Amino acid sequence: MSDSKLIVLDVKDLGIDFGGLTAVNDFCLQIYEKEIVGLIGPNGAGKTTVFNMLTKVYQPSRGQIFFCGEDTAKKTVVDMNKAGIARTFQNIRLFSKLSVLDNVMTGFHNSITYSPVSAVLRLPSFRAQEREFTKKAMELLSIFGLEDQAGQMAANLPYGAQRRLEIARAMATNPKLLLLDEPAAGMNPQETEELMDMIRLVRDHFGIAILLIEHDMKLVMGICERITVLNYGMLLAEGTPDEIQNNPAVVKAYLGE
Amino acid sequence: MGFLSYLISGLGLGSVYAIIALGYTMVYGIAKMLNFAHGDVIMIGAYVSFFALNSFGLSLPVTILLAVTVCTALGIVIEKLAYKPLRQASSLAVLITAIGVSYFLQNGAQLLWSSSTKVFPSVFGNGSITIGSLSVSILTIITIMTCIVVMVALTLFINKTKTGRAMRACSEDKGASTLMGINVNSIISITFAIGSGLAAIASLLLCAAYPSVFPTLGSMPGIKAFTAAVFGGIGSIPGAFLGGLLLGIIEIFAKAYISTQLSDAIVFAVLIVVLLIKPTGLLGAKQNEKV
Numbered sequence: 241m242s243d244s245k246l247i248v249l250d251v252k253d254l255g256i257d258f259g260g261l262t263a264v265n266d267f268c269l270q271i272y273e274k275e276i277v278g279l280i281g282p283n284g285a286g287k288t289t290v291f292n293m294l295t296k297v298y299q300p301s302r303g304q305i306f307f308c309g310e311d312t313a314k315k316t317v318v319d320m321n322k323a324g325i326a327r328t329f330q331n332i333r334l335f336s337k338l339s340v341l342d343n344v345m346t347g348f349h350n351s352i353t354y355s356p357v358s359a360v361l362r363l364p365s366f367r368a369q370e371r372e373f374t375k376k377a378m379e380l381l382s383i384f385g386l387e388d389q390a391g392q393m394a395a396n397l398p399y400g401a402q403r404r405l406e407i408a409r410a411m412a413t414n415p416k417l418l419l420l421d422e423p424a425a426g427m428n429p430q431e432t433e434e435l436m437d438m439i440r441l442v443r444d445h446f447g448i449a450i451l452l453i454e455h456d457m458k459l460v461m462g463i464c465e466r467i468t469v470l471n472y473g474m475l476l477a478e479g480t481p482d483e484i485q486n487n488p489a490v491v492k493a494y495l496g497e
Numbered sequence: 498m499g500f501l502s503y504l505i506s507g508l509g510l511g512s513v514y515a516i517i518a519l520g521y522t523m524v525y526g527i528a529k530m531l532n533f534a535h536g537d538v539i540m541i542g543a544y545v546s547f548f549a550l551n552s553f554g555l556s557l558p559v560t561i562l563l564a565v566t567v568c569t570a571l572g573i574v575i576e577k578l579a580y581k582p583l584r585q586a587s588s589l590a591v592l593i594t595a596i597g598v599s600y601f602l603q604n605g606a607q608l609l610w611s612s613s614t615k616v617f618p619s620v621f622g623n624g625s626i627t628i629g630s631l632s633v634s635i636l637t638i639i640t641i642m643t644c645i646v647v648m649v650a651l652t653l654f655i656n657k658t659k660t661g662r663a664m665r666a667c668s669e670d671k672g673a674s675t676l677m678g679i680n681v682n683s684i685i686s687i688t689f690a691i692g693s694g695l696a697a698i699a700s701l702l703l704c705a706a707y708p709s710v711f712p713t714l715g716s717m718p719g720i721k722a723f724t725a726a727v728f729g730g731i732g733s734i735p736g737a738f739l740g741g742l743l744l745g746i747i748e749i750f751a752k753a754y755i756s757t758q759l760s761d762a763i764v765f766a767v768l769i770v771v772l773l774i775k776p777t778g779l780l781g782a783k784q785n786e787k788v
Contacts, residue, residue: 321675337665345659346662350678356687359660360654412677
């Protein structure tokens with residue numbers, strides 16, 4: 241499908257072993273521009289491990305990851321972020337003692353180019369850039385409905401707002417592909433509904449591709465254009481939400497026989 | 498009358514401790530390690546200043562610049578060679594390495610410059626300002642002013658710049674910082690550079706007050722400043738400032754009113770009492786362990 245669209249992520253036969261244990265094997269995935277793709281599977285299937293390989297937190301044992309046509313074999317975690325992959329975490333990992341604004345500003349780290357020396361001397365380049373990126377951060381925060389909490393410590397935000405702030409912080413790194421690790425975890429149906437709108441909005445507003453891990457099937461079936469199912473570290477199925485819902489192997493993996 | 502002048506000399510001594518303590522506390526806050534070689538960086542700074550002033554006859558500003566440059570470079574090199582390879586090792590291994598680096602620097606200095614004490618030239622003169630019956634030396638005033646300038650500059654740097662933000666982010670969660678595109682290694686490097694640069698400044702203030710230069714010169718101020726950092730809450734920058742000043746005042750008061758010989762014992766006794774009552778130090782954050 242989507243042959244006319246540009247391919248953003250192309251994962252070929254990816255695998256990783258921890259000691260003698262093969263956590264993920266022969267994993268393949270293509271994501272096209274502006275696509276929302278779901279990665280689902282039972283607990284322990286290796287979904288977060290895939291995220292950790294895509295961001296190079298884990299070095300894959302086998303296979304290749306092409307990002308925007310480029311082989312990422314030699315890239316580090318920081319390189320992957322610079323190349324345009326940003327992520328959120330299953331268990332929220334905000335900088336809890338930093339302000340909401342500063343959390344987003346850390347995402348701009350590589351976009352802000354003034355040198356430490358000009359910062360110490362408070363040269364015009366420092367002042368101008370700080371002003372410019374503070375404005376950008378506030379714009380991002382307002383997209384996520386957090387502009388009124390900008391000065392608060394991140395730890396003091398309610399749970400749903402913390403999840404939104406994680407997405408805002410990831411977006412500050414200017415990604416082409418956003419990885420969301422269980423964004424709806426712990427949310428009530430109302431919040432999940434709002435989150436779905438927000439994920440669509442992020443895709444449309446920033447024109448990026450999104451890969452998300454999620455257990456909430458309403459969310460997955462509601463917003464994903466394609467779904468990849470992982471079971472015991474292996475690719476179990478791939479297709480549209482309709483195809484996945486009616487796939488006997490998927491039903492079996494989730495419900496047992 | 499005595500009280501006020503003791504208080505001011507206490508603040509002077511405490512200012513030096515505070516500047517050194519910043520090095521300990523910043524490195525601990527970001528690299529989560531105790532850099533016991535920090536005191537010996539002061540010693541190297543003292544020798545560099547001594548040779549610059551005495552042997553090469555350089556002016557004071559050039560000497561300061563040279564000492565800061567050498568110590569900053571030394572801090573970066575120590576981190577790269579000794580600590581960076583141990584990033585994944587146990588904290589005990591890193592601690593022992595730091596002690597090793599400390600001895601390496603002390604013995605290296607002894608080998609190069611002998612263990613005999615060199616007399617540091619007078620840099621700020623012996624002048625003093627008299628206000629009423631109170632006489633304060635110029636050096637004490639310079640020391641306190643320097644400490645205030647360093648504190649304000651560092652606080653602004655940490656709170657208002659991208660590097661400072663990255664440092665705070667790394668201190669909380671290195672993994673998440675890396676995933677935001679922050680190069681944690683370079684942030685740790687910058688932290689060591691700043692701490693060691695401050696050690697150079699401290700070395701000049703220290704040698705101006707106690708004008709003898711010898712290979713183990715940094716040990717005692719190093720330990721005291723480390724105590725000050727723990728006292729104030731290690732990892733906290735205002736804590737290092739407060740801890741340093743209080744330690745200096747306590748030390749001078751103990752010397753003046755109780756006993757010169759016992760002053761160090763009293764300083765450490767106060768530390769023990771504070772840690773018994775508040776284990777995280779005066780301004781240290783309460784750590785909630787996740788169970």
